[in-house]
Amino acid sequence: RHVADFQFSIASVTEGSSSDCLAQDLNLQAQELAKRLKCDAVVSEISTGPGTVNFTVNRELLAKTVLQQVLKDGSEYGVKSELFSTVPRQKAVIEFSSPNIAKKFHIGHLRSTIVGNFIANLKVALGHEVVRINYLGDWGMQFGLLGVGFQRFGDKEKLKCSPLQHLFEVYVQINKAAEDETTKKLAKDFFKKLEEHDEQTLSLWKKFRDFSIEEYIRIYKRLGVHFDEYSGESFYQEKSQEVLKLLEDKGLLQKTIKGTGIVDLSEKKDLSSFSTVMRSDGTSLYITRQFLIISFRDLAAAIDRMNKHSWDTMIYVTDKSQSNHFQHLFQILKLMGYDWAERCQHVSFGLVQGMKTRRGEVIFLEDVLNEVRSRMLQNMASTKTTKEIEDPVETAEKVGLAALIIQDFRGLLSSDYQFSWDRALQSRGDTGVFLQYTHARLHSLEQMHGNEQLTDVNVACLQEPDAISVLQHLLRYDEVLYRSSQDLQPKHIVSYLLMLSHLAAVAHKTLPVKGSTPELAQARLCLFQAARSVLANGMKLLGITPVTQM
Numbered sequence: 001r002h003v004a005d006f007q008f009s010i011a012s013v014t015e016g017s018s019s020d021c022l023a024q025d026l027n028l029q030a031q032e033l034a035k036r037l038k039c040d041a042v043v044s045e046i047s048t049g050p051g052t053v054n055f056t057v058n059r060e061l062l063a064k065t066v067l068q069q070v071l072k073d074g075s076e077y078g079v080k081s082e083l084f085s086t087v088p089r090q091k092a093v094i095e096f097s098s099p100n101i102a103k104k105f106h107i108g109h110l111r112s113t114i115v116g117n118f119i120a121n122l123k124v125a126l127g128h129e130v131v132r133i134n135y136l137g138d139w140g141m142q143f144g145l146l147g148v149g150f151q152r153f154g155d156k157e158k159l160k161c162s163p164l165q166h167l168f169e170v171y172v173q174i175n176k177a178a179e180d181e182t183t184k185k186l187a188k189d190f191f192k193k194l195e196e197h198d199e200q201t202l203s204l205w206k207k208f209r210d211f212s213i214e215e216y217i218r219i220y221k222r223l224g225v226h227f228d229e230y231s232g233e234s235f236y237q238e239k240s241q242e243v244l245k246l247l248e249d250k251g252l253l254q255k256t257i258k259g260t261g262i263v264d265l266s267e268k269k270d271l272s273s274f275s276t277v278m279r280s281d282g283t284s285l286y287i288t289r290q291f292l293i294i295s296f297r298d299l300a301a302a303i304d305r306m307n308k309h310s311w312d313t314m315i316y317v318t319d320k321s322q323s324n325h326f327q328h329l330f331q332i333l334k335l336m337g338y339d340w341a342e343r344c345q346h347v348s349f350g351l352v353q354g355m356k357t358r359r360g361e362v363i364f365l366e367d368v369l370n371e372v373r374s375r376m377l378q379n380m381a382s383t384k385t386t387k388e389i390e391d392p393v394e395t396a397e398k399v400g401l402a403a404l405i406i407q408d409f410r411g412l413l414s415s416d417y418q419f420s421w422d423r424a425l426q427s428r429g430d431t432g433v434f435l436q437y438t439h440a441r442l443h444s445l446e447q448m449h450g451n452e453q454l455t456d457v458n459v460a461c462l463q464e465p466d467a468i469s470v471l472q473h474l475l476r477y478d479e480v481l482y483r484s485s486q487d488l489q490p491k492h493i494v495s496y497l498l499m500l501s502h503l504a505a506v507a508h509k510t511l512p513v514k515g516s517t518p519e520l521a522q523a524r525l526c527l528f529q530a531a532r533s534v535l536a537n538g539m540k541l542l543g544i545t546p547v548t549q550m
Contacts, residue, residue: 003469004045004054004055004056005055005057005062005475006057007052007054007055008053008054009051010026010033011051014029023050023051026051027048027051029051030053031048033053034047034053037053041058041061042061043055043058059460059462060459060460062468062472062475063460063471063523064459066475067457067526067527070530070534071529074533075540077533077534077537078477078481078534079126079127081478081482083479083481084126084478084481084482084485087126089128089129090129090311090313091129091130091309091310091313092120092123092130092311092313093131093133093305093309093313093315094119094130094131094132094314094317095133095314095316096113096116096133096316097109097113097116097134097220097225098112098135098136098137098318099365100138100142101137101138101167101209101212102168102171102208102212103137103142104364105363105364106362107352107362108318108319108352110362110365110368112317112318112349113220113225113365114225114404114405114543115317115408115413117223117225117543118541118543119488120132121543122481122485122488125481126481126485131229131309131311132226132228133227133228133229134216134227134231136209136213136230137233138209138232138233139234139237140191140233141188141191142171143190143191143194143208144186144187144190144192145174145178145183146170146208147194147201148174148187148190149171149175152174153174154170159207159211163211163214164364164366165364167212168363168364195237209232216230219365219366219369222366222397223365223369223401224401224543225543231301233295233297235301235304236296236301236304239297239300239303239304240296240297240299240300242300243296243299243300252332253277260276261276261277262274265332275328275331277332299329299332299336302314302329302344303333306338311343313343313345314344314345315344315345315346315488316345317349318348319351320351320414322346322348323346326344326346330344347488348413348414349414350413350414352418352419353416353419354418354419354420355368355419358371369401372400372403373396373397376399377393379425379427380392380399380550389550395550398436399432399433399436399547400425401543401545402432402435402539403431403432403433404424405432405543406430406494406498406542406544407419407423407432409493409494409542410495411491412491413490434498434501435497436546436547436550437550438505439532439535439539439547439548440548440549441505442504442528442529442535443546443548444549445508446529446532449513449521449525457522457525458519461523462527464511466506466507466510466511467507467511467524467527469506469507470500470503470504470507470531473496473500474500474530474531474534477534477538480493480496481493490542493541493542494542497535497542500538501535503531504531504532507528507531508528513525513528
């Protein structure tokens with residue numbers, strides 16, 4: 001079946017009024033227009049459909065232009081498109097992942113990590129400068145409790161070897177005693193000392209923070225994620241006092257009868273919408289983002305980043321329950337006179353239900369990575385071809401991660417979804433495993449046929465419908481990148497890559513390289529090489545490392 005390459009809709013340029021006679025009218029206009037248009041060196045055929053004029057590009061030109069461009073631009077294919085020529089290069093600060101020390105690294109943190117990483121990758125690929133910030137929960141009353149807990153149950157060796165797990169266990173233990181008045185008082189005293197920069201207390205807190213970050217770096221590396229800056233709430237305890245003064249000087253801070261500090265956000269200044277920023281005892285609120293409480297620290301952090309990085313856009317990646325928090329944060333910054341607050345953006349995502357490991361609920365990121373690796377290894381062991389893989393463990397991890405990421409990125413980020421290991425790890429259907437399998441298969445096809453640099457290939461012989469489908473699809477890659485760059489949704493790239501893999505799989509069956517004439521074999525090899533190259537580029541943007549064996 002012949003499919004045109006471009007379609008022009010008459011309705012898009014006529015003044016709209018809807019009726020049946022209009023449909024007939026549009027068809028007539030399409031036919032009239034088609035009669036007046038002539039084919040040329042680029043357009044080989046002009047036809048009409050219901051209210052549309054369809055254009056078919058010269059097949060030889062299509063093959064030549066697309067394949068030359070893909071193989072010439074390599075990893076920059078699509079990015080160099082004129083679609084991006086008017087987009088100014090900018091500096092973006094992206095805050096993502098941001099777990100709390102000594103608490104669970106829940107699935108929301110995992111989502112924030114992979115979504116933030118995708119946005120950063122996409123922006124870098126498009127030539128923007130990106131600063132990746134991990135804003136840790138590393139301050140607050142819980143550290144008073146954790147300090148007391150460590151003095152009671154802590155173990156210096158365990159802290160060094162597995163800080164995340166050990167601090168979590170200590171925190172769980174001390175929390176059981178947290179209702180006890182003595183413990184409460186000790187925790188309060190410990191945190192007070194911390195705020196007063198008592199050397200011994202501070203040095204213990206610093207160990208908690210430094211060892212945790214070291215371990216995070218190691219685990220993020222398995223995910224293929226890195227940060228330029230490990231910031232945290234602790235950085236802004238002094239600066240938050242300056243923010244308090246600023247709010248007071250600008251007359252924005254009001255006190256309620258109970259003595260709570262609030263900022264009026266209503267247009268009519270009638271307190272119909274306000275944000276609480278200060279407890280009645282005068283302490284700045286620690287981040288409890290879900291209760292619509294803006295801490296001075298969040299304000300201080302935003303102002304500080306502007307001073308330090310002078311960014312063009314700042315993106316916060318968290319779950320959608322925090323949407324109001326960020327709305328308030330941006331509003332307060334605007335009231336304080338910071339117009340750049342309009343260039344702050346909250347990219348929110350939905351909740352994931354039902355992700356459990358064999359050991360139960362997810363507590364640490366590493367649990368998820370180990371689980372996906374072991375499940376994938378098990379699946380690989382049951383297939384015939386796995387024996388030849390050089391490093392099955394490494395491969396299982398990369399394929400498993402692809403499965404996690406594709407399951408997560410297939411829909412709109414804001415939608416909630418039910419997680420399923422079985423669905424994610426299927427080898428057929430629209431999964432990350434299928435993408436990896438396609439990539440490995442195309443890679444081994446290149447290996448088998450000498451992997452030489454293809455020059456002077458006559459690609460004009462690629463006339464079969466299955467070859468044309470792949471070429472047409474490759475041609476559209478820049479549009480997909482452009483869409484994702486506009487709304488920061490990875491799903492456009494995901495559906496594009498899944499479709500590319502399906503088309504390549506069909507072409508792989510119907511257009512054999514082996515047994516074809518040398519000229520045809522070379523041309524087909526060139527087509528598959530281009531498909532693999534674009535597939536790899538897209539996967540890397542999503543945060544997936546393509547495998548070459550499976």
